[in-house]
Amino acid sequence: MTSLVLTIRHEYPSDYDAIERMHERAFGPGRFARTAYRLREGAPPVADLSYCALVGTLIVGSVRLTPVRAGDAPALVLGPLTVEPAFKDRGIGAALMQTSLDAAKQAGHRLVVLVGDEPYYRRFGFRVVPAGRLILPGPVDPARFLYCELGEGAFEAAQGAVRALPAAA
Template structure:
């Protein structure tokens, strides 16, 4: 992995501002128009599945996971996964991914989706979702719409819209 004194832990509220600055540097203002952002907009990330990476007190990476509905069934959307450019290539992204995936599996979730680079995410078991099986709330390259089944065969049971899972108001 890395020889850095790296700490991977659940994201804390105190990490929020540093993570937002990291997202701004990595993705720029155009991130708000992306389809993946639409799934997360106004919905808090799942604190039990979202992680931050630190070297000392310096935040060097983050992965967030949000609960969504996929064809009327609960599912997860992973992202963004972000590593500070100065720390790329040191296994930090993989460590964040593995922590998040294992936490989702342990919590009994059955499906994780993301929009991302298929060759990178394939090493974690993500595969393209068949075209038109699940419909995102905006445009996305179908080769980049990926899923990881935490329960074998669950993806075949999911058809329809992928929508944010908003909490009911009191």
């Protein structure tokens, strides 16, 4: 495998169109109907916690964190984590994940939730949300609904509906 010179930096507003095209290639048009996308509707991601991965000037990956409430607990929803299909399996997603989680923890955030593959996200500290503990605004495979504590005990107050925080919040 060829080694890539990868640069990870904050997402800029000018990156939006390129990232949206990458999401379309990676997830297809049905992505808007997915519960994770619906949860983020109307709630912009946190600029300081949204990152891009670049090879040269080409954006090859992206991750965003968006504020939500998990019951009474403040939290972030991670996603989408996207890697350009031609650049998969090169550690780009893992580098973006670690960067975003480290930044969130440093900024004082204590809890992150996501919908994804537990075997992949386990290495970053994610665990399956216990059945019935949190409720998303749509259907989801319970084995794919995950959480990660960035601060000890952060999950204790998380019980009930997970809802987006609109831009004005």
